[in-house]
Amino acid sequence: MGRFLLQRAGVALLVAVTVSIIGFALLRISGDLAADLAGEDATPEEIAEIAKLYGLDLPIHEQYLEWAGRALGGDLGQSLFTSEPVLELILDRVGVTVSLSVYSLLLALALAIPLGVAAAIRVNSWIDRAALAVAVFGQAIPNFWFGLILIYLFGVVLGWLPISGSDSFAHFVLPTVALGTAVMPALMRLTRAGMLEVLDSDYVRTAWAKGLRSPTVFFKHALRNAVLPVVSLSAVSLGFLLGGSVIVETVFALNGIGLLAYQSILRSDFPVVQSILVFVSFAYILLTLASDLINARLDPRIRLD
Numbered sequence: 001m002g003r004f005l006l007q008r009a010g011v012a013l014l015v016a017v018t019v020s021i022i023g024f025a026l027l028r029i030s031g032d033l034a035a036d037l038a039g040e041d042a043t044p045e046e047i048a049e050i051a052k053l054y055g056l057d058l059p060i061h062e063q064y065l066e067w068a069g070r071a072l073g074g075d076l077g078q079s080l081f082t083s084e085p086v087l088e089l090i091l092d093r094v095g096v097t098v099s100l101s102v103y104s105l106l107l108a109l110a111l112a113i114p115l116g117v118a119a120a121i122r123v124n125s126w127i128d129r130a131a132l133a134v135a136v137f138g139q140a141i142p143n144f145w146f147g148l149i150l151i152y153l154f155g156v157v158l159g160w161l162p163i164s165g166s167d168s169f170a171h172f173v174l175p176t177v178a179l180g181t182a183v184m185p186a187l188m189r190l191t192r193a194g195m196l197e198v199l200d201s202d203y204v205r206t207a208w209a210k211g212l213r214s215p216t217v218f219f220k221h222a223l224r225n226a227v228l229p230v231v232s233l234s235a236v237s238l239g240f241l242l243g244g245s246v247i248v249e250t251v252f253a254l255n256g257i258g259l260l261a262y263q264s265i266l267r268s269d270f271p272v273v274q275s276i277l278v279f280v281s282f283a284y285i286l287l288t289l290a291s292d293l294i295n296a297r298l299d300p301r302i303r304l305d
Contacts, residue, residue, distance in 0.1 A: 012288070020068065027270055102238070105180070138181040232288075239288070257280075
């Protein structure tokens with residue numbers, strides 16, 4: 001187990017460093033940051049002064065090493081718009097984004113696993129077709145449009161739920177539905193495919209031959225093995241939700257890091273954008289590592305030594 005963990009952790013560390021380098025480079029070459037900060041009417045001298053003030057006149061590799069050294073010490077710099085420490089800005093808002101992402105993933109799993117199991121058990125029936133229709137709907141509908149429909153129907157017309165803010169659990173209901181439907185289709189299809197494969201295996205046929213009851217065969221023997229790929233996809237989906245909540249948070253005015261990223265891009269607040277990019281990337285990498293370890297525990301066929 002220790003060797004497996006070290007191997008996976010080494011790969012995760014290498015990916016994390018690579019992502020931070022690529023993200024840093026892309027942000028720097030996306031435009032003249034010094035000119036953006038100086039404003040449209042700035043003179044070349046003023047732009048050069050801004051570049052020197054923020055170290056933008058240094059070679060890009062020196063800029064990265066300086067930033068990475070400070071970031072390892074917990075110093076992510078200051079916001080160019082509010083002058084607040086970037087770390088504090090992220091920590092103040094990350095709870096909202098994490099809550100929204102977890103709620104959305106739980107909703108997606110609560111819908112996807114029962115639908116996938118039912119579709120596999122009654123393959124090619126109306127239940128199977130209905131489950132696939134729900135998946136197509138969730139995959140085809142844009143988040144922002146679905147969010148606006150939910151706001152109009154449940155917030156404006158019926159007045160059942162709040163349409164903005166993050167003060168209570170009720171404020172998360174509509175954005176959770178809008179975001180959760182985006183990841184549900186893939187989870188449902190994977191559950192269905194896994195169940196179909198497992199139900200056709202020898203050990204399931206043996207379970208039927210022993211006279212075991214249907215719930216025991218379906219949920220104790222079949223679902224336990226069919227759900228293994230869903231664990232990996234769930235971790236990846238949670239990383240996607242953390243990074244893909246920008247639109248939903250903007251539509252529902254949720255004060256999370258997605259909305260912060262959107263505002264920072266508009267303001268050319270590159271220290272905040274850079275830090276959010278690295279935070280989301282690292283979270284994605286750690287979640288993928290966690291899914292590998294969970295699968296290693298659940299599946300005895302995986303060699304850990």
